[in-house]
Amino acid sequence: MRVLLGVLAATTFTPAWTYVPAPLRAQLAAQEGGTLYLPARTPSFYRYRSGAAVRAGVLTVTFTNRVRIRQGLHRWTKQTFVWQVRPLAGTADCRNWGKAQKTLQMSGNKVYWAPGVAWRCVTDARGHRHVLAAIDDTGKFPDTGLGYVVASGLDVSGR
Secondary structure: OOHHHHHHHHHOOOOOOHHOOOOHHHHHHHHHOOOEEOOOOOOOOOEOOOOEEOOOOOOEEEEEEEEEEEEEEEEEEEEEEEEEEEEEOOOOOOHOHHHHHHEEOOEEEEEEEEEEEEEEEEEEOOOOOEEEEEEEOOOOOOOHHHHHHHHOOOOOOOO
């Protein structure tokens, strides 16, 4: 029985949005008009470190890679990607937002990709449209790497 419980504990999923502290999530949701879209999944070892903000209606959250030095000790690297949530006009075509070169079907969501960015569009409970985007200026993430992040985006304002 202990082995089974140990295996179950080791396979638990921690949503990426939980790495953003709850008081900061509440503050960002208030600035975003009551919604807060954040990714549930990020590449392994990418965590929120600091600097989330809403400026001119655009939410920006940087996720940074950290490596394990030894048990209990990690070091932040310079490898990052940026999560953004932008307003989208009701008549705008999501595919054209970033000049899509590929369309990916991931986790039941249609995700668009162009070099260095993946995005999808969502409509919140109040009928406002948003672009959820993962941006990589380094070019190290493949299309599916960024798409994986974007496909997992959800409104966490009530959590």
